[in-house]
Amino acid sequence: MSGLLAIVSRDADYYLMLEHILKEAGYKTILIDVPGEAVPTVEERDAAAIIVDCQPGSQILSDIAFSLRERGLASEVTLIALVAEKTAFLDILKANVDESFIRPLRPERLLSYLHNTIGNSSGNTPSRPLSVFDDMKLDAEGRRVLVRGAPINLSPIEFRLLSALMGDAGRVLSRVELIGIAWPQGAFVEPRTVDVHIGRLRRALKRALGRDVIRTVPKVGYAMDIA
Template sequence: MSELLAIVSRDADYYLMLEHILKEAGYRTMLVDIPSEAVATAEDRDAAAIIVDCQPGSPILADIASDLRERGRASDVTLIALVAEKAAYLDILKANVDESFSRPMRPARLLSYLHGAIGNSSSERTSRPVAIFDDMKLDAGGRRVLVRGAPVNLSPIDFHLLSALMGDAGRVLSRAELIGAAWPKNAFVEPRTVDVHIGRLRRALRRALGRDVIRTVPKVGYAIDIA
């Protein structure tokens, strides 16, 4: 059975948007619109994570974090904050959450974190591609990339590079970060080798998409831009 995520929000529309994104990635969700019941509900339903819609001036996150500690569940349930604009970031840090994301948030970043932090046992995740942007889908379980339904042939290293770039879409990743994501641990890789693989990946995606999506930032690294 796929992992269950408890979403704490008083915004039904925002919950429905998250529910759709997470369901497509193979997760189950439940809405908790009474924040004081979030931890008890998550405990009763065996939720793997609590995702909190954090609004400015709201004590909800701190209360949930405190409740998790008091119940001895802080290490068992992943606590994630989705931080609205103008929310006090110091309060987020004090709550000692496992991860936080500023809104507006790229869904790929949240999904990448969830897959790494709690995984997903759902067979749906391994059989259904996760949408990255309009034309391209990345199937992490099947280790394949589809553009408009057609597969793009990539080497294992190039696939890992693309996964890393898409997992933090828009942010520039250094060559060291890409080496850590795409090559075996403790492998010695020259920075120039990264450039060669990125060049090959860029050409493969350009042929499939008809446009460049990988951006080079001189002396810094690479990013993938979602239009």
């Protein structure tokens, strides 16, 4: 992935402000004012992230998230929501975005997240951090999971759950810890929701690896089974 960022907004003034902030930080941007063109453009231009200007009542975010999953790009393209006042936060959660920021936001928060997520904006390409477990490799910067070289298609939340479990293999992570890692800050998530996503992740990994590698500790949480 390149350092190109796609900004989906129908507000030209807001785009120009974001473009200036991001350009000063070394990122290249492209404006997409027709939401239906967002994912095809990102795929064609090999963009690293989509930043969506979310307005109340709009279906743009959910449509883009669905299109990313449909094309198998959900784990490769970072999806960021800039949430306007009065936007239903439940819609943001349903879209499984990688990160959301409530507007108005401090530019340094967005820039810090981009730097940590898609890498160095200066054009340098540091080596990618890889987590390895059994026959599985997790490329955090490239947002890919490979089993014996074949990619596994995971949702953003499932990817973050796996990253947390692999990063501390063998240790039991509580549901509260996993919620803090995999969901947007401040989101209300029931423990049962964690169980549902872990179940999906477990099935995807079992299909690829041929065995169950996630251990459930009743009333406590989950761990990567290193036995």
